[in-house]
Amino acid sequence: MSMSDEARKNLFSAELLKWYKRERRDLPWRRSRDPYHIWVSEIMLQQTRVDTVIPYFNRFVDRFPNPKHLADAPEEDVLKHWEGLGYYSRARNLQTAVREVVERYGGQVPDNKKDISSLKGVGPYTAGAILSIAYNQPEPAVDGNVMRVLSRYYCLDDDIAKPSTRIGMESLAQGLIPSGEAADFNQALMELGAMVCTPKSPSCPECPVRSGCVALAEGRERELPIKTKAKKARPVFRVAALVEGTGPRAGKVLVRQRPDTGLLARMWELPHVEVRDEIEWDSLSVGKRLLQEASAVDGVGIQATERIVGEAQHIFTHLVWNIRVLPAVAVDEEFVADRTGYRWVGPDEFENYSWPNVFRKLLTEYYISHININ
Structure with missing residues (x-):
């Protein structure tokens, strides 16, 4: 005898809650219902694994324990505590939104859908997670894990990459929330997708x-959910200069700060240029020439060699940076040292700056090698 829709719904809600209360992981953001802490955790967990997030979350809320602390902090400090998590616009949007919470709501995270959804970087999922987990409101929190679970449980063929499917899933998930159990139920649904109803x-x-x-x-449990493939990330080819200091700057490397807006805004990096394609990337003479031309335009004279001392890759959602590093020297170290946006940085000062992972890796390798040599 087939199960009725109501019976299937009741079984799902009741058994899922029992399982969660027995098997739930002890995660730091689950130890309180502080909406700010839940908010921070949900932003960090976007596109990042739980095990990776735990130490970052603990360090972040220790440094910025409430909205006022985060609102008042210099952005450089916030980015430094986010360093390594990637997708840095998340941190900037979070701080912007928290400042609005402090200014407009006295530091209290809003407890209604209209106000919380108006905050920068807070989409339907994050709003639902905060309202349900912190305030126990019967709001759905539908992410990829939840859509996978519901697609399988109800055997749905809808493409979960489509916005219309997400809207339908939100309605379905909301109807499953037992009265007075929104906080635990939504976390249980996420937990099931993360721990049991896994993708492959x-x-x-x-x-x-x-x-x-x-x-x-x-x-059909391995066929579902249906999801159209995302567009493949576009490869980009870049050549960077490892400009070593001499004399009193021996052991230091020339770095520059990225622009105030755009990708990896205001973070620090090795000076580098983009080449047209992989053919130019393979031609070290082209990379050397473009580096020197770009540094001349910047007013920072760099003389590079045609020798590779490092290679690395930085993967964004839509781009993949492929980077080769050439040794170089500065034409005028004194002039460079005083230029806005450029610094000579040694291993002792390294942690005072915020680095994209790819340049953190390259410079760490350089400093280790340099210290070992000397």
């Missing part, structure tokens, strides 16, 4: 709601 190899024998799962009954 779901652990169906361990699933608390397997008896009601239509996809499992029909043998």
Whole structure:
């Protein structure tokens, strides 16, 4: 006898909650219902694994324990505590939104959908997560994990990459929330997707709601959800200069600060240029010439060699930077040292700056090698 829709719904909600209260992971943001802490955790968890986020979350809330502390902090300090998590616009948007919370709401994170959804960087999922987990309001919090679970449980063929599917899933998820249990239920749904109903190899024998799962009954649990593939990230080819200091600047490297807006805004990096394609990237003479021309335009004279001393890759959502590093010297070290946006940085000062991971890696390797040599 087939299960009715109501019976399937009731089984899902009841069994999922029982499982969660028994099996839930002890995560630092689950130890309180502080809406600010929940907000920070949800922003960090976007596109980042839980195990990676835990130490960052602990360090961040220790340094910025409430909205006022974060609102008052220099952006450089915030980025430094975010360094390594990537997607730095998340940190900037979070601080911008928290400043609005302090100014407009006296530091209290809004407890209604209209106000919280108006904050920068707070989309439907984050709003739903804060309202449900912190304030126990029956709002859905639908992310990729949740859509995967619901697609399988109800055997839905809708493409989860489409906005219309997400809207439908939000309505479905909201109807499943038991009265007075929004906080635990939404976390349980996320937990099931993260721990059991995983993307490639779901652990169906361990699933608390397997008896009601239509996809499992029909043998389709590995086919679902349906998701069109995202556009492949575009490769970009760059050549960077490792400009070593001499004399009193021995052991230091010339770095520059990125522009105030755009990708990796205001972070620090090795001076570098983009070449047209992989063919130019393979031609070290082209890379050397473009580096020297660009440095001349900047007013910072750099003389590079045609020798590779490092290679690295930086992966963004839509781009992949492929970077080769050439040794170089500055034509006028005194002039360079005083230029806005450029600095001579040694290992002792390195941690005072915020670096994209790719340049942190390259410079760390350089400093280790340099210290070992000397």
